[in-house]
Amino acid sequence: MYMQQDWMMRQIIVLTRYIASIILGGRNVKYELPDKEEFSAADELHCELKKLLAVNEFCRAEDLLFAKMDSSDDEYLAVALDFYDRLNELTDDVLEEYNFPREEILSGVQSLAAKFGLEIKD
Numbered sequence: 001m002y003m004q005q006d007w008m009m010r011q012i013i014v015l016t017r018y019i020a021s022i023i024l025g026g027r028n029v030k031y032e033l034p035d036k037e038e039f040s041a042a043d044e045l046h047c048e049l050k051k052l053l054a055v056n057e058f059c060r061a062e063d064l065l066f067a068k069m070d071s072s073d074d075e076y077l078a079v080a081l082d083f084y085d086r087l088n089e090l091t092d093d094v095l096e097e098y099n100f101p102r103e104e105i106l107s108g109v110q111s112l113a114a115k116f117g118l119e120i121k122d
Helices: 002-023 041-054 058-068 074-088 092-097 102-115
Strands: none
Touching (some): 092 102
């Protein structure tokens, strides 16, 4: 079981880095807020997602991510990759406790790639 979860964690890491390299030109998957006072809609979404992650509202956060996603703006992709990267850093116990198995992270990343026009085959 642990070997499978470790394998899946690595697959998620590789996939998020691959998407970032193809669509974001190799930009880091960690989303950084600008130093300016006015945030873009993507910046606001990033803040909302971090708040939901902090209170273990993983399903609600993912629903919000896809509801507000604008696939014509790569900043939303950067926010989403950061979101899935943060989820992937959590332990299996925490993910299971809040009903968000690691398979759901992988599925979300694959759906995200498709939304931005990148076909990922299993």
